[in-house]
Every structure is written in C-alpha cells, then in structure tokens.
Amino acid sequence: MKKLLSIFLIILITSSLSACSWNDPQATSDDGVFKVTMVPDLGGINDQSFNQSAWEGLQKFKSEQQNVEVSYMESKQSSDFALNLDRLSDGNYDLIWGIGFSMSDAVYDTAKINLDKNYAIVDYSYGNETPNNVTGVMFRSQESAFMVGYVAAKTTKTNKIGFVGGMKNSIIYQFEYGFKAGVLYAAKEMGKGIEVVSQYAESFTDAAKGKAIASKMYSDDCDVVFHAAGGVGYGVIEAAKDKNKFAIGVDRDQSSIAPDNVLTSALKNVGQAVDLVSKRIMNGESLGGTTQTFGLKEGCVGIPVKNKNMDPQIYNETIRLSQSIVDGNIKINNKEITIPYDYPSYLEYISTFS
C-alpha cells in the first residue's frame, strides 16, 4: 500500500512540475488558420438527424473555404457538455459550437469565464442576456411545418391528419403549431373541415412507441401523419409502411427510409446555418450577443425538391405559398399573418379567421 501511495505521489509531483509551463492560448490564433470545433448533442455525429447535419455543415464550410480546420468532440453523458466545452476552450479555436438546446447552460457558463473565445449555440436564444461572445442560432421551423401542413391538408382523403411530437418543448411547438396552422390555412382555402390529432411520445429515441402511436392514428382514420420526434419518427414511418399510408418526415429528407410512404419532409437544415454563421464570423462580422434566426428566406428550412408521392400540382401550389411566406405577404381575410410558433400565437392566428 505504501509503495502504491509513493508511486502515485511521484507521478503527481513530476506531472505538476511539468504542468507549470502551460499557457492560455491566444484569443484568435494568428497562424492564419480559422479553427472551428463543435460539441454535438448526445446523439453523436452519426445520428441521421441534426447533429449529423451540423457536422456536414462544418465539413462543407471547410471544403469551400481556404485555411479552415474543423473538428468535434462527442459527449458520453449530459454532464460531459461542460467538461468538453471547457477543454475546447483551452485550444486555439476561433469558434466553438454547441449543437442543441440541452447545451444552453454549459455554453453560457463556459462563455462567461472565457471572454476571449467565441461561441455559438443551435436552437437556443438567451434573449437579452446573450453574452457578448455568444451567437444564438434559431430556426423558423414553423415555416416548413406550415408548408407540410398545407401539403397534408391538400393530400388527405379522410380529412383527418395526425401529428406525433417527441417531447414538449419550444422547439417542437414550432413544428406542431406551424403544422396545424398550415392545415387550417389549406382547409379554409378549400372550404373543408380537417381535424388534426396530436400526441407526444415523451421520448426522442423510442421508435417502438412512435410506431404504436402512429398505428393507432392510422386505424383511427388518419391518412397522413407528421412527426417531429427524432428517433421516434422511425417508428412513425415504419407504421406508415405497414398500413400503406403517408408519413411526413422531419429535419432531413427522410424519403429514403420508405420511398413509397413518405409524402414529403419538413426540412430544418442545421448544417446550412452552421455553415453560414461560421462564414460570417470568419469574415470578421461581429455576431456576438445576438440571436440569428434562419428560415425559408435563408434556405435553411423548407421541403425537398423531389417528392415522388406528391401531386405535382400540390407541389406547385406549396412553392407559390412559400414564396409569399418569404415575401412576407401571406394573408387571410386580407389581413397579414405571422405563422404561429407556440400556443398563444396559434390562438391569435385562429382569431384572424373569424
């Protein structure tokens, strides 16, 4: 035991001697290389969803620019977020990304004590309390949800549509209420009544639960189901395949999972935004302390160009609709509207119909 202790102490002492000479890296490395790194959410960079999209965005950024280096550091558990961000802050990175709102506190705390580093976070806005070295990146996902809602309403034959959410939070509400608003918009346009059934799976990973919920919806006469539920969505699409009905994908073009049963997808192109913001910060724009939102206009949300299960006429109508969303002149009863992103704004939206 004594020997073990002495060995341990020797290691500790020699190593702390060598530790005397560490240096805090310069704020912006003057080596002419712009180094960007990211900490993905727990799904990791091969999650077929937004983490992967973010990493693809950084790789695109690297391939299009000169003198750029990109890297990532995955976390095994949520408590690793802060550790990893801290470790990356010791390196000479010019920009550090946190992907996903679960990292909001970790990014905030790290940014507060490393004032000379730049950070950016996806899917979170600190509002007025955004530190000067943090850029928030938000998406107007309600715009793409509105479009797929419109498509779903135009496609349904049973006049009953389903929505499966992952977990209740502001990000998923954007999808739910944007979708419902789109359905309502199309229903009014056609003079029909269309019902939307919505249910939450309380998970982002439980595909079996997604399949159970969607199967129930399809047996209850829904013929189109939209999901905003990450991994749960695989179950939803699986159920659509079994019952030969339509599902609508999310985040990425999910038609490859079930080519005959995915009607379209509500795209949320995290990578595009990561690429755009990295580019702007590299070019010296100071975005710190602000929250940037990305939507149809910036090409960060929308629907895929190829939708083999969709009626081409509906596609054309939807694209026309999306153009008026971009131009900001989408009207109901001659009143301009904003697409709802949560429950209060949805109530306001409904009131414009009466």
Next chain:
Amino acid sequence: MEKAAKILKKPITSTLIAVVCGFLIAGVIIALMGYSPMEALGLLIKGVFSRPKYIFKVIEKSTPLILTGVSVAFAFRTGLFNIGAEGQYIVGSVAATVVGIKLSFPPIIQIPVVIFAGILAGAIFGVIVGFLKARFGIHEVITGIMLNWVALYLCNFVVNSHEFNKPSNSKTYSINQSGYTTILYNWKSSKAGIEFLRNNKWLSDILLKTDVNVGFLVAILVAVLVWFMLNKTTIGFGVRAVGLNPFAAEFAGIGVKRHITTTMAISGSICGLAAALTITGTSPHGLYLLTMFENVGFNGLFVALIAGSSPISCIFSGLFFGGLIYGGNSIQSGLGVPSEIINITIGTILFFVALTKVVPEIANRLAKRRENNA
C-alpha cells in the same frame, strides 16, 4: 525464480500487468485504425496532467466513481453483486435534487439535509434488493437491474414534471445555492471574483474553471471508514464471514439474512451519497433527462473490480478510471479518433483486469515447475 513467483502472486502486480497489457492491445487497435499509438498515449497523459485544472477535473470526475466503487466492493465482500448501484445512484440524485429545490435553509442545515436525502433514497433502493434476496432468495442482479430502470424513469418523470422542469430545457432547475458545496462558489461567480481570478493564472485555473468541492475528501473518508468497518468491527467480521461461506457463518450463529439486508442498505447509501455529493458539488446542480444510463454506478463495478474489492484501493482505481475517461476525450479531439475507439481501449483494459486471476495461476505453475525440477 521463487522471488518472481512471490512478486507475481501479489494482487497489485497482476493488476499492473493487466493495465499494461490493456494499454498494449489498445495501442495495437489504435495503430490498426491508422493512428499513432504513442501520440495517443501522449495526448492521454497530457490531457490529464498538463494543467492543474485537468488534475482537479479528474478528481472531480473520479469522486462519484470512487464512492460507487467502494459501495460495490463492500457488497461484494458479502458475496453480493450490486449491479443496482446505477439505480441507487440515480435515485440518490433525484432525491437530492428534489429536496434541494424544494427546501431553502441556510447552508449549515441545507447541505446536510440534501445529502441525507440522497443517502436515504439510495439506502431504500439498496434495502429493497437486500430484503428480497434475504427473505425470498430473489437474485440481487435481477432486482438490481429492474430497479435501475425504475430509477431511470423516475428521474425522467421528475425532469419532465411541470414542477421541476426548467422551461425550454431538458433538465431540472438547479438546487438552491445554499446547498452548493463548491468551494467559494458565491465569490467566484461574482464579477469581482471573476476579475480577481482572471489576473492570477494558477488560481483562475484551479478555482474559476473547475467545480472544486469537498466531495473528494468525503470519498476518501468514506473509503477509510468502510475499510475500518470491514476489518475492525463485529459487523465487518459478520459481513466477511457471510461472504466467505454463508453456511459456515450461519452455523457459527451469524444472521446471514440480517447481514445481507444491512450490507445492501449500506452499499445503497454510499451510492446515494456519491449522487448527493455530485448534485451539491458540480454544475449543473440538477438532473438531466436520461436517454440512457450515465454509467456512474456501472463504472463503480469496474472500479471495485480493478481494486480487488478493497475499499482503500478503490480510491486509486477510481482516480485511474476517472483519468482514463476524462483524458480519453483529448485523444478524440487531438487525433480525430472516433469515440468508440476510446471506449474499446477502456474496455480492453478492463478485460485484462478481469483476467488477472490468471497471473497468480502462472505464479503457481512456476513454483510447481521449480519443485519438479528440484
């Protein structure tokens, strides 16, 4: 030859051989993947020792591992395999968080109350396993694994509940600040504190960028106490007797059933303590939504295994394991090695540690051969 055999028979030797073999095989795997193993080893060592901050972070990361290790080691002495450590750890953190958010006393009351809540919750989960084993003979691995899931979903229920969920976040609020055991928390999160520390290279590295807390000292104290209890008290004697041979123990008049329940209660409470110290000591001072197990309890099994079920050795194996996990991340960012490779490396080392029983066997063979030759 005899000397070599003697050295080989010492448990510490076989553990060290196992660790070295583990590193060698891991190095081969890394080399096969096309990365330089020496560079990876260098990054690992640098990632743990190159800054005082890293050493403190490793200590921080190791604290719960040491305690769950001690907990598992203690149960193992009674012949119980406490795989439920993970669940006991999770309920401990749930209880500590709930109590820490709901109550607001001055630190001198708040800290003990929060920590006691964690210990109690862990103990209750331990007792359930112990009682079912003692009364009905239901295997502790089965009940332990089941209760792990109960704990996981209980945690997610609390995180999702309206009462505790931090809006637009997948976690709970932090506990009230009076429950923090982080050293100098108030001062170092104030503006003046940050300003002062920023100008001092050493202090800022140790204090500002880490959650230095009392947990590590408590962990050492608990390890020593458990060692003392096992070796110097009547309860400890009973525990060891039951572990070595339950039938003989019963024959000698030692209450086997009572000891099984007591052991699991103590084992569970140590896990609960580990959790409560983590909640009070390190950010985010609350619960995250768990999509899978965080492995603090499961890693405790490995810590106890490497330590050969000795509570004192758990301190060192806990530090070793914590360093491996924390330093492993710098290999990933430095070399771009996928995180799976780091996990394989850790797995390989553990695999070899599990094989350590082979080493004394070899020593025996050596000794025998010598006898035959003579």
